[in-house]
Amino acid sequence: MPLVTSKEMFEKAYKGGYAVGAFNVNNMEIVQGITEACQEEKAPVILQVSKGARAYANHTYLVKLVEAAVIECPDIPVVLHLDHGPDFETCKACIDGGFTSVMIDGSSHSFEDNIALTKKVVEYAHDHGVVVEGELGTLAGIEDEVSHAVGSYTRPEEVEEFVSKTGVDSLAIAIGTSHGAYKFKPEQCTRNEKGILVPPPLRFDILEEVSKRLPGFPIVLHGSSSVPQEYVKMVNEFGGKMPDAVGVPEDQLRQAAKLAVCKINIDSDLRLAMTGTIRKFFTEHPEKFDPREYLKPARANIKELVRHKLVDVLGCAGKA
Numbered sequence: 001m002p003l004v005t006s007k008e009m010f011e012k013a014y015k016g017g018y019a020v021g022a023f024n025v026n027n028m029e030i031v032q033g034i035t036e037a038c039q040e041e042k043a044p045v046i047l048q049v050s051k052g053a054r055a056y057a058n059h060t061y062l063v064k065l066v067e068a069a070v071i072e073c074p075d076i077p078v079v080l081h082l083d084h085g086p087d088f089e090t091c092k093a094c095i096d097g098g099f100t101s102v103m104i105d106g107s108s109h110s111f112e113d114n115i116a117l118t119k120k121v122v123e124y125a126h127d128h129g130v131v132v133e134g135e136l137g138t139l140a141g142i143e144d145e146v147s148h149a150v151g152s153y154t155r156p157e158e159v160e161e162f163v164s165k166t167g168v169d170s171l172a173i174a175i176g177t178s179h180g181a182y183k184f185k186p187e188q189c190t191r192n193e194k195g196i197l198v199p200p201p202l203r204f205d206i207l208e209e210v211s212k213r214l215p216g217f218p219i220v221l222h223g224s225s226s227v228p229q230e231y232v233k234m235v236n237e238f239g240g241k242m243p244d245a246v247g248v249p250e251d252q253l254r255q256a257a258k259l260a261v262c263k264i265n266i267d268s269d270l271r272l273a274m275t276g277t278i279r280k281f282f283t284e285h286p287e288k289f290d291p292r293e294y295l296k297p298a299r300a301n302i303k304e305l306v307r308h309k310l311v312d313v314l315g316c317a318g319k320a
């Protein structure tokens with residue numbers, strides 16, 4: 001089937017009490033690892049491309065890689081989404097250039113300016129059959145350029161006005177997740193019996209209040225990597241240095257997926273799987289230099305990690 005928008009996907013996810021995985025793509029191996037898992041598990045999927053991904057891999061290459069995945073995975077619906085669109089021009093370029101969904105991230109602007117910018121993107125997108133994700137509230141985080149040093153939770157009392165004035169199709173909210181592999185400072189966490197950091201729980205009270213005010217409306221969670229400790233360990237064992245990397249516990253994401261959250265963004269976990277696998281490969285095979293040899297196990301581990309997310313965390317396996 002051709003690329004689709006997320007409209008029907010979200011309707012089914014909301015009613016079915018699961019979430020669709022939105023995974024960031026930057027190269028062929030990542031696209032393949034994600035979509036092979038989704039095809040085998042019969043799961044709908046959102047492939048998302050950030051400003052950084054477009055700068056790294058080039059818009060056309062990424063669109064063509066995703067189109068190739070659509071051909072290779074004929075049984076599942078695939079959305080091509082712009083992640084954290086920074087301005088109207090970038091959103092327009094993606095709408096004109098084959099994307100079926102865009103995010104306009106106006107969360108760093110004032111409430112009024114966020115509304116005005118988001119509305120402008122929505123008008124253009126809807127005229128072209130493309131759906132739009134907006135954002136209210138900011139995510140704490142220290143890793144990438146879309147993050148903010150200090151996050152602020154979404155204010156539920158603002159969501160109805162934002163959605164009705166902008167016409168957005170889905171809304172990203174801030175309930176305590178953040179981008180990257182260091183989501184929480186050690187001092188914000190407790191340690192379990194194995195010495196692993198346990199972060200503070202997500203603000204389910206905010207999610208519930210938002211969904212009461214927007215019944216049936218799809219909510220998005222960014223910054224939802226769980227930072228699997230098996231891969232943190234692998235990175236550290238094979239020459240890396242990622243002390244105290246910690247993510248969002250998977251059981252909390254599963255819980256959110258049963259509520260109004262219809263899209264869960266995961267990027268850092270795939271990066272960790274790829275990096276850990278490649279580090280291990282080079283330590284064990286210092287004589288090798290063929291990229292196919294180290295990218296192959298990296299792709300395979302991305303695939304298995306995505307399969308785990310679909311089946312055990314998002315609940316979207318078998319929902320294509």
Ligand code: G3H
Nearest residue numbers: 024050052053144179267
């Ligand atoms: O939320 C951001 C995504 O993880 C994309 O990150 O800007 O490094 O491509 P990036």
Ligand code: 13P
Nearest residue numbers: 180222223224225267268
């Ligand atoms: P993570 O860094 O937790 O994977 O979040 C990804 C994300 O929100 C992409 O928009």
Ligand code: ZN
Nearest residue numbers: 179222223265
């Ligand atoms: Zn994000």
